[in-house]
Amino acid sequence: MGTTTRTQVGIVGGGPAGLLLGQLLYRQGIDTVILEQRGRQHVEGRIRAGVLEQGTVDLLHEAGVGGRLARDGLVHHGFDIAIDGVRHRIDLAGPTGGKSVTVYGQTEVTKDLIAARLDAGAPLVFEAEAVTPLDLDGDTPRLRYTKDGVSHELVCDVIAGCDGYHGVCRQTVPADVLRVYERVYPFGWLGILAEVPPVSHELIYANHPDGFALASMRSPTRSRYYIQCPLDTRIEDWPDDRIWEQLRNRFGADAGEAMATGPSIEKSVAPLRSFVAEPMRHGRLFLAGDAAHIVPPTGAKGLNLAAADVRLLSWALVDFFKNADTAGIDGYSEACLRRVWKVQRFSWWFSAQLHRYDEGDGFTRRLQLAELAYLIGSDAARTSLAENYVGLPFERPGAG
Ligand code: RFL
Numbered sequence: 108m109g110t111t112t113r114t115q116v117g118i119v120g121g122g123p124a125g126l127l128l129g130q131l132l133y134r135q136g137i138d139t140v141i142l143e144q145r146g147r148q149h150v151e152g153r154i155r156a157g158v159l160e161q162g163t164v165d166l167l168h169e170a171g172v173g174g175r176l177a178r179d180g181l182v183h184h185g186f187d188i189a190i191d192g193v194r195h196r197i198d199l200a201g202p203t204g205g206k207s208v209t210v211y212g213q214t215e216v217t218k219d220l221i222a223a224r225l226d227a228g229a230p231l232v233f234e235a236e237a238v239t240p241l242d243l244d245g246d247t248p249r250l251r252y253t254k255d256g257v258s259h260e261l262v263c264d265v266i267a268g269c270d271g272y273h274g275v276c277r278q279t280v281p282a283d284v285l286r287v288y289e290r291v292y293p294f295g296w297l298g299i300l301a302e303v304p305p306v307s308h309e310l311i312y313a314n315h316p317d318g319f320a321l322a323s324m325r326s327p328t329r330s331r332y333y334i335q336c337p338l339d340t341r342i343e344d345w346p347d348d349r350i351w352e353q354l355r356n357r358f359g360a361d362a363g364e365a366m367a368t369g370p371s372i373e374k375s376v377a378p379l380r381s382f383v384a385e386p387m388r389h390g391r392l393f394l395a396g397d398a399a400h401i402v403p404p405t406g407a408k409g410l411n412l413a414a415a416d417v418r419l420l421s422w423a424l425v426d427f428f429k430n431a432d433t434a435g436i437d438g439y440s441e442a443c444l445r446r447v448w449k450v451q452r453f454s455w456w457f458s459a460q461l462h463r464y465d466e467g468d469g470f471t472r473r474l475q476l477a478e479l480a481y482l483i484g485s486d487a488a489r490t491s492l493a494e495n496y497v498g499l500p501f502e503r504p505g506a507g
């Protein structure tokens with residue numbers, strides 16, 4: 108048997124949710140230990156999100172990790188939707204009173220948070236194996252885990268389950284307590300990262316008869332592209348040239364000709380899923396981020412929603428530990444879920460308008476084209492899209 112350690116908040120998962128929670132609580136003088144099952148290199152190298160809402164950017168500044176983000180983040184005031192190769196711009200700033208989004212990779216957010224944690228000397232255990240939450244119903248829940256073959260126990264006041272969709276924390280909530288809502292989409296995204304300048308200075312979301320495509324970026328010299336693909340897609344069947352050809356086709360002639368191509372430095376397939384687990388609290392366990400919900404990536408909301416949970420959880424825990432006030436932790440699940448379902452709705456809607464659904468008579472595609480034509484022509488519809496894309500306003504817990 109190894110050590111027994113005491114902490115206030117045991118955080119399972121060192122992804123963006125767990126790291127950001129740890130950082131916000133550290134700055135409030137609240138003690139945390141983060142247990143992460145993978146190694147540092149793996150966590151820092153995972154290519155995922157790229158678009159941060161203003162609220163997420165503000166929270167990263169509040170957490171004291173906004174330096175590199177302010178310098179290297181690319182502020183975007185709009186994006187394009189390409190319909191059958193014809194591009195239409197969606198302005199974000201005009202309809203939202205000047206709001207924007209910032210393109211800054213999740214890899215960079217993660218690196219900034221890990222560096223801040225290590226600089227602070229706060230505990231972050233990589234390669235923590237067999238993490239097991241225990242005694243969630245009592246006042247001192249525990250986390251048992253193994254590191255380098257030695258077992259350890261962490262005695263906590265609260266456990267934060269920030270261990271993503273495949274994590275262990277959600278699974279410890281009894282089945283008769285947890286309600287799960289889920290939609291699995293009949294396609295995935297094939298993503299490619301390449302050291303070439305982006306085809307456009309803003310993102311392009313494409314609805315094309317051959318399927319969805321997205322042009323994004325990580326910097327002025329690094330591009331991130333996605334194409335809709337079947338769920339059984341094998342990377343080996345998609346040499347770079349085949350992906351570039353599909354991208355050229357789906358964005359239309361102008362963008363196709365302008366697109367710089369080059370060897371991929373990363374390539375991966377991700378399935379699309381909508382998922383919500385309710386409630387997000389069980390006893391002294393609080394779920395945050397992908398551990399509690401997944402959205403399809405079309406609206407660029409997953410990381411932002413994780414940050415929104417963490418914002419609420421950090422407020423609630425500060426009230427709990429500093430003021431012995433339980434209103435925040437008691438209202439946590441309900442307050443989070445109000446936002447979660449609005450963001451689920453938006454992510455589902457945006458996904459439904461842009462992807463190819465294989466069906467006999469083309470009814471869905473006709474509806475998509477009508478919906479997109481309405482969007483392009485209606486100030487009200489574009490305002491609705493813009494206000495969701497830049498991020499809905501934050502509600503203080505307890506408000507209606
Ligand atoms: P993560 O990032 O999955 O981190 C969970 C961490 O927990 C660890 N873990 C465990 N640790 C200890 N014990 C266990 N038993 C454990 N089980 C798991 C894992 O190793 C991991 O380190 O969840 P978190 O922190 O909630 O963050 C969520 C985001 O990562 C996710 O929502 C976004 O990446 C989603 N997403 C996007 N979100 C956006 O806001 N904007 C975007 O532009 C965007 N694009 C995307 C995306 C996700 C994508 N994929 C691959 C699903 C694009 C793609 C392609």
Ligand code: PHB
Pocket residue numbers: 155156157158310321323324331404405406407408
């Ligand atoms: C990305 O750059 O990875 C990205 C951008 C926008 C999305 C999804 C992913 O909607």
